Amino acid sequence: EVQLVESGGGLVPPGGSLRLSCAASGFTFSNYWMHWVRQVPGKGLVWVSHINSDGSSTRYADSVKGRFTISRDNAKNTLYLEMNSLRAEDAAVYYCARDVYELVLVPAALNYWGQGTLVTVSS
């Protein structure tokens, strides 16, 4: 059974930093593109970033470019999102998600989602 478990959310002041983790199990983690998507409670979904299977290719939404860094440790089956210079508008539930196909050159679609971790940015 595919499982994605996010952790690392919490309360951080504006300008602060936070690292989110997503522990994956039930599939060959190193074969899949992985994604981060966020959602302000009561609002819609927003794509944040994705990373290819070996970590050599990453992409970011314009709103987080230069502040967030996505990475992965395939030996630990874990996806990360390092968030710096946090702003009030970054407050949201952050979901990690797995892509639908394995061993592909480009991402296709989100297939499995975690339960999310809440990030609150406030002084």
Added chain:
Amino acid sequence: NFMLTQPHSVSESPGKTVTISCTRSSGSIASTYVQWYQQRPGSSPTTVIYEDNQRASGVPDRFSGSIDSSSNSASLTISGLKTEDEADYYCQSFDSSNWVFGGGTKLSVL
């Protein structure tokens, strides 16, 4: 960047059929695949349709996806509505640099 526009809400009765639209603001709807995600209240999203019309694993065939180049839109159709289908539905697509979600449609089954 383009936008995907969905109706804010739709409602229909159990057993009926409903269609949720997703209109792309620029660029062809057929140029990249469209996905649909379901999010029930208090839950994480789940994948319903990927690559325009492929049902995700475990999704019943009451759910179908399509695209219409003439209106530059995608559609999610749910037939034989059940109360458990009540949820928010999001379309999603992408271009060369960005993944984009629609604003979401709240489906009420009443």
